Amino acid sequence: MCGIVGFTGRHQAAPILLDGLEKLEYRGYDSAGIAVAQGGAAASGAEGAGAASVRGAQSVSRQTVGAGQPKGVSEGGTEPSIEIVKAKGRLKVLREMTDDGRSVPGTCGIGHTRWATHGEPSVVNSHPHYAKNKRVAVVHNGIIENYQEIRDRLTKEGFSFISATDTETVAHLLDKYYAGNPIEAISRVMFRVRGSYALGILFADRPGEIYAVRKDSPLIVGRSDQGNFIASDVPAILRYTRDVCFIPNLEIVKLTDREIHFYNVDQEEVEETFSQVNWDTEAAEKGGFAHFMLKEIYEQPKAVRDTVSPRISEGHVNLEELGMSQEDLAKVSRIQMVACGSAYHVCMTAKYMVEQTARVPVDVDLASEFRYRNPVMEKDTLVVVVSQSGETADSLAALREAKKLGYRVLGIVNVVGSSIAREADSVFYTWAGPEISVATTKAYSTQLAAVYLLAIGLGRAKGMIDGAAEEEMTAELLRLPEKIERILEEKERIQWFANKFSHSKDIFFIGRGLDYASSLEGSLKLKEISYIHSEAYAAGELKHGTISLIEDGILVVGVATQKSLFEKLISNMVEVKSRGAYVLGVTSYGNYSMEDVANYTIYVPKTMECFAASLTVVPLQLLAYYVALGKGLDVDKPRNLAKSVTVE
Numbered sequence: 001m002c003g004i005v006g007f008t009g010r011h012q013a014a015p016i017l018l019d020g021l022e023k024l025e026y027r028g029y030d031s032a033g034i035a036v037a038q039g040g041a042a043a044s045g046a047e048g049a050g051a052a053s054v055r056g057a058q059s060v061s062r063q064t065v066g067a068g069q070p071k072g073v074s075e076g077g078t079e080p081s082i083e084i085v086k087a088k089g090r091l092k093v094l095r096e097m098t099d100d101g102r103s104v105p106g107t108c109g110i111g112h113t114r115w116a117t118h119g120e121p122s123v124v125n126s127h128p129h130y131a132k133n134k135r136v137a138v139v140h141n142g143i144i145e146n147y148q149e150i151r152d153r154l155t156k157e158g159f160s161f162i163s164a165t166d167t168e169t170v171a172h173l174l175d176k177y178y179a180g181n182p183i184e185a186i187s188r189v190m191f192r193v194r195g196s197y198a199l200g201i202l203f204a205d206r207p208g209e210i211y212a213v214r215k216d217s218p219l220i221v222g223r224s225d226q227g228n229f230i231a232s233d234v235p236a237i238l239r240y241t242r243d244v245c246f247i248p249n250l251e252i253v254k255l256t257d258r259e260i261h262f263y264n265v266d267q268e269e270v271e272e273t274f275s276q277v278n279w280d281t282e283a284a285e286k287g288g289f290a291h292f293m294l295k296e297i298y299e300q301p302k303a304v305r306d307t308v309s310p311r312i313s314e315g316h317v318n319l320e321e322l323g324m325s326q327e328d329l330a331k332v333s334r335i336q337m338v339a340c341g342s343a344y345h346v347c348m349t350a351k352y353m354v355e356q357t358a359r360v361p362v363d364v365d366l367a368s369e370f371r372y373r374n375p376v377m378e379k380d381t382l383v384v385v386v387s388q389s390g391e392t393a394d395s396l397a398a399l400r401e402a403k404k405l406g407y408r409v410l411g412i413v414n415v416v417g418s419s420i421a422r423e424a425d426s427v428f429y430t431w432a433g434p435e436i437s438v439a440t441t442k443a444y445s446t447q448l449a450a451v452y453l454l455a456i457g458l459g460r461a462k463g464m465i466d467g468a469a470e471e472e473m474t475a476e477l478l479r480l481p482e483k484i485e486r487i488l489e490e491k492e493r494i495q496w497f498a499n500k501f502s503h504s505k506d507i508f509f510i511g512r513g514l515d516y517a518s519s520l521e522g523s524l525k526l527k528e529i530s531y532i533h534s535e536a537y538a539a540g541e542l543k544h545g546t547i548s549l550i551e552d553g554i555l556v557v558g559v560a561t562q563k564s565l566f567e568k569l570i571s572n573m574v575e576v577k578s579r580g581a582y583v584l585g586v587t588s589y590g591n592y593s594m595e596d597v598a599n600y601t602i603y604v605p606k607t608m609e610c611f612a613a614s615l616t617v618v619p620l621q622l623l624a625y626y627v628a629l630g631k632g633l634d635v636d637k638p639r640n641l642a643k644s645v646t647v648e
């Protein structure tokens with residue numbers, strides 16, 4: 001997903017922009033660009049602004065756009081203008097083109113990493129985009145839904161477009177509406193466009209000022225005594241400040257090197273509060289691990305502990321933060337869970353767990369389906385939206401749909417202050433910390449922990465479990481981190497096994513019940529980072545078609561932790577083995593009969609069956625990681641994927 005950074009302050013902007021964009025690389029991108037304001041009082045009065053403005057040969061991707069009169073290159077920072085440099089491909093190309101930012105002097109700028117939606121990845125389609133009369137530069141994350149109609153209209157009015165993007169319409173609209181008052185121009189654009197946007201904007205005649213606005217796409221503001229920032233996500237500016245404000249939906253922000261002002265869409269100034277992000281830079285960096293994914297796999301014990309332990313006291317689950325009384329909880333007659341991807345697999349696990357523990361029926365939907373299916377739900381249904389980023393477009397739309405229909409929505413979210421966190425009626429934060437790797441691991445584990453806590457709290461409120469059962473379950477929940485640590489100690493066995501299968505064409509996962517939910521996650525993890533075709537099946541379904549795919553040497557991973565389903569799964573493993581499959585068994589210590597059928601077995605510590613998914617997922621994550629590593633792939637940034645899917 002696109003990434004935005006902006007800085008205005010008492011340092012050179014371009015190196016800070018490049019640094020911030022690098023921290024946003026995890027979102028996935030195909031091109032990048034920066035725009036830096038040149039000239040004007042703010043720039044010339046700032047530290048380092050007098051640095052020689054040496055320009056190399058102009059290229060299609062590098063141009064200086066000015067406030068009015070045509071100009072080539074601005075020297076010395078006196079004439080207000082905006083210099084834009086863009087590059088297709090990795091950020092290092094942009095770094096090279098700008099001598100790590102040194103060749104684009106100026107203390108106020110915006111930067112962007114693009115993940116193509118409208119128009120192929122190319123220099124001309126990359127951001128920043130600008131208006132033809134060279135007064136405005138814009139970076140954008142999101143989608144302008146009515147861009148074609150606006151583009152047609154503006155073209156008739158004489159504006160000419162050079163890119164295939166929706167964003168360029170915003171640049172021209174701003175130009176059209178701008179008559180010296182940026183807030184007014186932005187507000188008029190907000191009324192004119194439909195869709196989602198986080199925008200960073202420079203006006204050439206206002207050097208030293210950045211304008212930002214957002215609707216349904218994330219954007220934060222950071223402040224420090226060295227200057228002020230905008231960014232799509234916290235890690236981009238964590239090196240400079242932890243004092244941040246998540247810009248409320250439909251608000252406009254004006255930043256100068258010393259001041260930040262917020263405005264609503266009616267152009268009235270409004271007050272906003274800043275909060276301290278307690279993540280440290282270290283937590284957003286690799287810290288000695290080869291990849292963020294491996295680091296995050298290793299952070300799981302801590303992440304689960306951080307999520308679970310503050311919610312348990314003296315054997316009881318405390319759900320007070322939901323703002324729901326015991327009576328409110330007892331009244332919940334049904335739960336509707338919605339999410340995407342891995343978070344959806346958490347919901348699958350939740351279905352088994354909540355139904356067994358609280359005897360409350362749970363429906364699970366993909367957010368992208370839920371939002372359009374006009375759902376029929378009972379009156380006292382609690383809608384639970386699960387999301388790491390809190391910005392996933394489909395999940396957010398599902399939340400809004402549920403609220404529109406009058407249901408109470410609980411968000412299980414990792415990113416504090418994100419859209420889902422703000423719009424849900426109740427929020428249950430997972431304390432996983434920043435997750436950088438595109439493939440989720442630690443956030444997934446904390447989401448599982450969150451649904452366990454919810455199931456126990458609900459079970460108790462409904463009188464389905466007694467105090468003793470609650471104590472037993474919470475005690476085991478508190479032991480899970482240590483059990484995950486034990487699995488991690490055996491990573492070499494998994495690594496060895498993974499190396500044998502890194503050249504597979506297809507890999508299948510089978511399981512039943514809770515183990516089926518884990519199989520789905522194991523399969524997704526593998527396919528998304530190793531590019532090996534993989535599917536997960538509820539093992540009972542094999543005979544209904546899939547078994548015809550089994551042939552000699554194909555790897556089938558069987559997950560079996562539940563006593564009542566163990567023998568059934570073993571039979572399914574025998575069936576695939578007798579058709580030539582190589583079988584990997586994943587089970588709990590003690591289930592040694594697995595070895596009678598599996599070619600290779602991975603054991604996880606024993607736990608209560610309802611929590612087994614938290615343990616079986618760890619070897620499956622490691623399997624995916626080492627298979628992808630064996631293929632020499634970019635584990636943290638798999639092709640075509642982005643960390644935060646903020647468009648539909």
Ligand code: F6R
Binds near residue numbers: 386395439525528645
């Ligand atoms: C897979 C993965 C994705 C996300 C999905 C939802 O490893 O990370 O499938 O789980 O895109 O994202 P969030 O949780 O941010 O809503």
